[in-house]
Amino acid sequence: MSVAIAEAEAAVAAGEVPVGAAVAQGRTIVARAHNRTVERRDPTAHAELLALQQALAHLGTGRLTDCTLYVTLEPCAQCAGAIVLAKVGRLVYGAPDPKAGMCGTLGDLVRHGRLNHQVEVVAGVAEAASSRLLKAFFEARR
Numbered sequence: 443m444s445v446a447i448a449e450a451e452a453a454v455a456a457g458e459v460p461v462g463a464a465v466a467q468g469r470t471i472v473a474r475a476h477n478r479t480v481e482r483r484d485p486t487a488h489a490e491l492l493a494l495q496q497a498l499a500h501l502g503t504g505r506l507t508d509c510t511l512y513v514t515l516e517p518c519a520q521c522a523g524a525i526v527l528a529k530v531g532r533l534v535y536g537a538p539d540p541k542a543g544m545c546g547t548l549g550d551l552v553r554h555g556r557l558n559h560q561v562e563v564v565a566g567v568a569e570a571a572s573s574r575l576l577k578a579f580f581e582a583r584r
Contacts, residue, residue: 443534443568446512449476449489450575456481460575463489463513465497465506465530472509473497489513490521494528505529514572516543516565522551525561532562536572 449462453476465473473496478487490513497506510532517525517535522544525533533545533552544551545563552561 443512443514443536445471445474446489446514446536447568447571447575449474450514450572453477453489454575454579460579461489461513461515463493463511465493465509465511467497467501467506467509472500486520488518488521490517491524494524494530498528507531510534512567514568515539515576516545516547517552518542519544519549519551525552526554526557526559529559530561532564534564534567536566536568537576538565538569 445464446462450460453460453462458477458480462476464471473493475489475492475496477489478492479485490511497509498504506528508531511525511530512534514536516539535545538547540547542548546565552563
């Protein structure tokens, strides 16, 4: 989770909402990213999507069943859908997102029983550090 937090800190330095993500296969980090929606002028350039794309390319596969995605903020519907489609084995996230979180808070797309893949979810890991980054970012913008 420390790599995801470091990516969230890099996002702040780049003027992006501080969301960071990392994909690990076993104990090896195979991808890492932070939000790039401002830089790319692309509302879909979320940390999770970028990290998943990198991991799939790096591993030369279309499935990440043996991987864990670490992210500082609970994924939105877009990212939750991508997590299911990439068949990520496990998701670990820090802060819940009561406005858009689709991995247990607002909804639960990644564990929906009618989908062909359900993801193991571990919530609240490094929640205080993740929340602190988000709160500081938005307070500074007011």
